[in-house]
Amino acid sequence: MAAKTLLINGTMVSAREGETILEAARDAGVKIPTLCHLDGLSDVGACRLCLVEVGGRLRPACTTTVSEGMDVHTHTDALKAYRRQIIELLFAERGHVCAVCVASGHCELQDMAVTLGMDHVRYAYLAPTCSVDISHERFGLDHNRCILCSRCVRACDEVEGVHTWDIAGRGTSARVITDMNQPWGESETCTACGKCLLACPTGALFKRGATVAEMEHAPARIAMIVESRRVRG
Amino acid sequence: MSQRIVIDPVTRIEGHAKISIYLDDMGEVSDARFHVTEFRGFERFCEGRPFWEMPAITARICGICPVSHLLASAKAGDGILAVDIPPAADKLRRMMNLAQIVQSHALSFFHLSGPDFILGFDSDPATRNVFGLIAANPELARSGIRLRQFGQEVIEHLGGRKIHPAWAVPGGVRSGLPDQARQAIREKLPEAFSITRAAIGHMKTFLDTYRDEAASFGTFESLFMGLVADDGTWEHYGGALRVVDATGAILEDHVEARRYAEIIGEAVEPWSYLKFPYYQPRGYPDGMYRVGPLARINVCRSFGTPQADDELIELRQRGGATIKSSFFYHYARLVEILGALERIARLLDDPDLASRRLRADAGVNRLESVGISEAPRGSLIHHYKVDEHGLITQVNLIIATGQNNLAMNRTVAQIARRFVRGNTIPEGMLNRVEAGIRAFDPCLSCSTHAAGQMALDVRLIGPDGQELDRVVR
């Protein structure tokens, strides 16, 4: 496979052909913030947190492949401001109340807000009252905490292979759904494997019966499953 | 009487206790109202949430006594699961509640009311606070801080952090008490006992010094309600409700949590967000009852622990078999601390605590449940209804401060009657009103500023509804 040479933040970096900017940057020790990306799953570029500047234009690092001579900037002031804005918008869009959330202390959204220095939200909170589905015998879904990253959708489809999850609706009324938008407990395809719970970055998916700060996800296990399957061939 | 008063949003001051005193045609005080504008929308917030989250949600929303909400809510949750929780979990929850009683009562006595006792009710308000107390009696102030710390440390050993949002959960608790934590608590107990005994000694001298206050501060007939154990001894977490009248006659006994609505009615008034619970058979407002330390002492037969029982005998000698003076809340608090310490000591030696079985697992087996525990300030009732999956459809919370609402108004009216002459609010009255309210240790932010005097906004209102005087401080 041909190697490509590119500039990341002014440093010459070589990358494999077909690699994404995100991967090339990571190999070069440059950490780009992500939310919808999860190792082991395909990339969809949903959250826009990984935006980088390529020759002055904005590109999501997780879905843009490297090319020869690319000039990539990952942490300009403008990018940092955009990333903060994205997190603020996520907080403003639904009801993320960390103080009473099952995932508090183990939440990628919360961690990202801290990392990016979000100390307040400049947008008016939409404060919708979203439903909570605990009809499944083992798991629960709280739409208030969902950021529509679609990691559950991809984990279910690509790793478990059943595609119980999908996203219905548009814009602020978009929701993750199970099967034909029926209560999770009535889903015929769900195998109750729990991979969506492993993958979810927030408290949106949780073990039924979990209480505040009790829900720990394990997103890295998705990559482990994928890798061990690949090794076994 | 009964003019409608409007709380003008412009002149409303956040964090102030707002009090209206009404005069009748003769210029005599006819009524007093303590307006509570907190607790709004609390129950609504919970609707639609899984009931498993309720202990943490209620603990987080009500920041002044989180542990009490945690426990009452967890008990209500046990009921929805329809389980008997493991013995170790039951005992650990008890220990946490006892520790909460110790720390909360220590705060109330040493920090909030101590300055009144040591410096005098009429001393300069600018120094009549915990800092003035430190200057006047550093040993007492310091020992109060240490006693409070003891309680907080026990809570921390159990809950992981000072106040973990969700240590108690429906079905039990999330973690046990490690051996070394048990040992650490044991080592600190002797000091906690000696601080408490010294404070009780002080209390007895205060009773002599403030004979007048003891007789006039909220001294009136009322009913009293609290949990008692099956054998009628003092209870804080288990048992069932008992109601006694001012003569000590038992009106209700063995009322289990789920039957609370048979004896408690709730009235609402347009001028307060706090509901006015009353004893149903007597109607509103005649069914006024008091809860909290004084009520628990009045409803129980004995403490069931030797040191506290000795003190109870003397307390009753001084205050009567059924004590009517709210001033005795302070005294009752100290005796409760003593009893709580004795029970903590006993629990520490309980072999059940070592069990690793801490949480009963079950699904939604009942769609309605009530949990009651004794918060430091009085009985706390959590009543939930859930759908078949466990989402909350209805919540009713009855908090201690609400139940003491009528009695607090009565206390303020009584004090006003003694002090108000003509159309002005005399300076000395504010201090007395503050102390009168403090006796109940209400869980309102206005009354829990440890570092200063209670912020008050008192209005005197004439028979035609006109404001005659107003003092804000």
Ligand code: SF4
């Ligand atoms: S439920 Fe979780 S994993 Fe699925 S889209 Fe929402 S936040 Fe992402």
Ligand code: FES
């Ligand atoms: S991580 Fe690239 S768009 Fe979300």
